[in-house]
Amino acid sequence: MPNTILTPNVIANEALMVLKNNLVMANLVHRDYEKEFVKVGDTVTARRPSKFAAKNFTGAVDPQELNEGGVPVKMDRLRDVTVQITSKxxxxxxxxxxxxxxxxxxxxxxxxxDADVLATAVEGACRTVTASGEDAAKPIKDIAKVGSLLDFAGVPVQNRRLVLNPSHKVLYATDDNMSKVSYAGDGTALREAELGKVYTMDTYMSQNAPYPFGYLDNAVGTAKSFKVSGTAGASTVALSSVTAASATVKKGDCFIVDGYVYHFAADATASTGAIASVVIDQPLHAALTNKDATVISAPTSVGFHRNGVALVTRPMDLPMGNKNAYVASADGLGVRVVFDYDSTHKIDTVSFDILYGVTTLDKNMIVKVQG
Structure with missing residues (x-):
């Protein structure tokens, strides 16, 4: 039987299936997708799920309007992988x-x-639970505290999730009270990440939960908070309002700004609460001036309701004049595949990309665990 011809259509549909099977966090939050084509940087309106109040009937009903309001979301995240290919x-x-x-x-x-969705959830959390130490008698109480905070916030019990950093997974999974469920079947990342339902929350593990790279080696800086300034696309940033005034940041230390995760690529020490310049691991996403950063000084996990965070995706236009391209979409996701030829370097390439935005819908539905 002859091989299937590898057209952009065939590859895009296969890529979409692989993407869906490898997502964890993105499958746990509210998803918004429409088939309108947009460009990078466009702002779209995502639907916010409705909320109603159960009113006491006193002889006549009081109709409530659908309050499914819109939330502006900037489509600023274009993730691309371009691969050189040959006839082989x-x-x-x-x-x-x-x-x-x-x-x-x-x-x-x-x-x-997944990392972008997790970072947005962590940054948007309204409350923080401090993780117990490894020698704590009942570390599982941390998870109970997350569930309790969601209870007091009036968060619906259905569709609650808890995504654990691997460090926290070890801490809590070894507790005798932690229920663990073993799955077999379709082999998707979501199934493999699932630990079971604990204190009202479906519980998962994600290696994409933010943490400082030096944590396991006790090589984390002492800075607890700071503000970030820098130029869009720059590989260095300036820090101000550093706490404490002579605190340090270490290579691998982590912070989040606007839902983007950054790690420092070098050590630096503050002088009178400021660091003039320090290298980061990727270009800055936007121009920032004294922007408050969410400092991740220890492994961080997050408990949330599905409607607390939204992943918004839209398809992109096909390149003009390039017929070797295709967009595949299904279940709130879209993947674009483009075949191209680089005449400068004489190579063929295939690129895979996806355009999306992430936003918090209700911070009261998000609690983080850190420590």
Whole structure:
């Protein structure tokens, strides 16, 4: 039987399936998708789920309007993986091409999407629970506290989730009171990440939960808070209002701004509460002036309701003049695949990309665990 011809259509649909199977956090939040084509940087309106009040009937009903309001979301996250390919790869059947090219590419994109959604949730959390130490008698009480805070906030019990950093997973999963569920079947990342339902929350583990890289080696800086300034696209930032005034940041220390996770790429020490310049691990997403940062000084997990955070996706236009491109969409996700030829370097490429935005819908529905 002849091999399936590897057209952009075939590859895009396979890529979409692989992406869906590798997402964890993105499958746990509110999703908004429409088939309107947008460009990077456009602002779209995402639907906010309605809320109603149960009123006492006193002889006549008081009709309530649908309050499914709109939330502006900037479509500023374009995740791309572009791969050089040869006639050798293009001669593979779909299964082998998927294993060699599509799966690694879409796994990288899935990790990036999950990390962005987690970062937005952590940054938007209204309350913080301090994680127990490794020698605590009943560390599981931390999870109970998260559930309790959601209870007091009036958050519905259905569709509550808890996503644990691997460090917290070890801490809580070894507690005798922690229920663990073993799954087998479709092999998706969501199934493999699931630990079971604990204190009203469906519980998962994600390696994309933010943490300082030096935490396991006790090599974390002493800065507890600071403000960030920098130029869009720059690889360095300035820090002000550093607490304490002579605090340090270490290579690998982590902070979040506007839902973007950054790690310092070098050590630095504050002088009178300021650091003039320190290198970060990726270009700054936007121009910032004394922007409050969410400092991640220890492993961080997050408990939330599905309607507390939204992942908003939209398809992008196909490149003008390029017929070797296709957009596949389903279940609130869209993936674009483009074949191209780089005449300067004489190479063929295939690119996979996805455009999306992330926002908090209700901070009262989010609680983080840190420590």
């Amino acid at each position: 790869e293009m001669s593979l059947d779909l299964r082998d091409f998927s294993a060699q090219v599509i799966e690694p590419a879409m796994t990288a994109i899935a990790n990036a999407v």
